[in-house]
Amino acid sequence: xxxxxxxxxxxxxxxxxxxxxxxxxxxxxxxxxxxxxxxxxxxxxxxxxxxxxxxxxxxxxxxxxxxxxxxxxxxxxxxxxxxxxxxxxxxxxxxxxxxxxxxxxxxxxxxxxxxxxxxxxxxxxxxxxxxxxxxxxxxxxxxxx
Numbered sequence: 001x002x003x004x005x006x007x008x009x010x011x012x013x014x015x016x017x018x019x020x021x022x023x024x025x026x027x028x029x030x031x032x033x034x035x036x037x038x039x040x041x042x043x044x045x046x047x048x049x050x051x052x053x054x055x056x057x058x059x060x061x062x063x064x065x066x067x068x069x070x071x072x073x074x075x076x077x078x079x080x081x082x083x084x085x086x087x088x089x090x091x092x093x094x095x096x097x098x099x100x101x102x103x104x105x106x107x108x109x110x111x112x113x114x115x116x117x118x119x120x121x122x123x124x125x126x127x128x129x130x131x132x133x134x135x136x137x138x139x140x141x142x143x144x145x
Contacts, residue, residue: 003133004113005126006145008043011119013051016042019145020056020113027059027110028052031066031126032117033073040117059110065096066114066129082123089125090132098129099136107133113145 004023008016020028028048035045042051045062052058068076068089076085106112118124121144134140 001108001137001139002111002141002143003107003130004111004143004145005116005121005124005130006113007116007118007120007124007126008040009117009119013042017051017055020052020058023113023143023145024111025056025058025113027061027106027112028115029066029106029112030060030062030115031064031129032062032115033064033067033070035062043115043117061106063102065101066093066098066125068092068125085125086128089128093129093132099133102133104137107137 004025006016006019011019030045030048035048037044042048049060052060068085069092072085072088072092075088076082114126114130116124116126118126121127127144130142134142
């Protein structure tokens with residue numbers, strides 16, 4: 001099973017939706033804490049659902065259990081300590097029983113893509129989520145768009 005990830009920052013709407021189409025993405029799994037943020041542009045939750053259906057024939061779901069807590073985000077924005085953030089987020093995923101708390105069938109029956117805002121996966125929690133799912137579910141190939 002392939003599991004894609006994508007960030008919308010530093011992408012035009014055209015490049016974002018073209019990437020989804022070219023990779024056959026059927027389901028966006030939004031793992032942002034605040035999907036309706038004013039700085040989200042075309043990826044603002046209310047608009048994204050419409051754009052995905054119309055431009056990419058793709059469905060949308062918001063899965064906040066895969067988002068960091070507000071406190072964790074605030075701490076990271078203050079100290080910019082990625083190692084601390086990653087360790088605390090891993091602990092949070094364990095507390096939330098990820099991946100056991102997820103409906104795996106969604107990921108097995110549709111081509112899914114984890115969505116967050118960061119342009120690059122290196123310092124984004126979507127990479128941590130994808131790696132955790134890959135380590136617990138067999139035959140998962142993670143592809144960052």
